[in-house]
Amino acid sequence: MELLKQISQSLQDGDDEKVASLTKDALTAGMTARQILDESLIAGMTIIGNKFKAHEIFLPDVLLSARTMYAGLELLKPHFLKDDIPSRGKVVIGTVQGDLHDIGKNLVGIMLKGAGYEVIDLGNDVPPAKFVDTAVSQGAAIIGTSALLTTTMPMMAQVAGILKERGLTGKIKLIIGGAPVSDAFAREIGADAYGFDAVKAVEIVDRFLAGR
Incomplete structure (x- = not known):
């Protein structure tokens, strides 16, 4: 969905305020915390990881995106606890x-x-x-x-x-x-x-x- 793609792109851009705002919009729109995590935050970090592996970006870029990811994760945490969503391991x-x-x-x-x-x-x-x-x-x-x-x-x-x-x-x-x-x-x-x-x-x- 377009909103999830926007969250992913904002994460890659290192824009934590936009990630937080769009994550709130996604929750308001009725998307599940797991869907937002998997299809935007994890998807975005996967792209960052692949770019780092290919030497297209550098360590500071990875750290910036990781910090940005937490802006979304903090908003999702209460929903994980409420829905008892397990981690991957x-x-x-x-x-x-x-x-x-x-x-x-x-x-x-x-x-x-x-x-x-x-x-x-x-x-x-x-x-x-x-x-x-x-x-x-x-x-x-x-x-x-x-x-x-x-x-x-x-x-x-x-x-x-x-x-x-x-x-x-x-x-x-x-x-x-x-x-x-x-x-x-x-x-x-x-x-x-x-x-x-x-x-x-x-x-x-x-x-x-x-x-x-």
């Missing part, structure tokens, strides 16, 4: 213990939220066991760990080891990412996937949760 993310870098991790969180997932962000300097404990207690099917330092990469292996010790390998998927990380390292430690960037991370989560 829960994902636990964090930067591993000993590493304080979080720009990449934050971008992954933004993109996942934009795709409709519930993100449990543990922050940085996260002990390996906390990733697993949180995923179990929150019922999350995926853990995403990030590292920028080669010296902290072994912490990712510890997360994989704890999952194996507890018989959770395969039941809770482990995605790793960060500048020094690679597909080969993911295979070496027994992780389920390597997310090259935020867009790839969302694609992996989509694939893992598609059958659930």
Whole structure:
């Protein structure tokens, strides 16, 4: 519908006031919160993600659109609670213990939220066991760990080891990412996937949760 296309375009333009105004109009017109989320906000962030992947836009553009998305999400939240609309799934993310870098991790969180997932962000300097404990207690099917330092990469292996010790390998998927990380390292430690960037991370989560 034209109104939903306008919301999507305003999100891509980074116009938070227009997104908020049009979202109100869509709700008044009788559209459901889920329809507005899926067909305008998520649709808009998907386009932004694809443009970022193709190097047509840059990180500040993604962050601007993400901030704009929240202008619409805040208006939809009461309707999600009222209608008990479930998220697409829960994902636990964090930067591993000993590493304080979080720009990449934050971008992954933004993109996942934009795709409709519930993100449990543990922050940085996260002990390996906390990733697993949180995923179990929150019922999350995926853990995403990030590292920028080669010296902290072994912490990712510890997360994989704890999952194996507890018989959770395969039941809770482990995605790793960060500048020094690679597909080969993911295979070496027994992780389920390597997310090259935020867009790839969302694609992996989509694939893992598609059958659930």
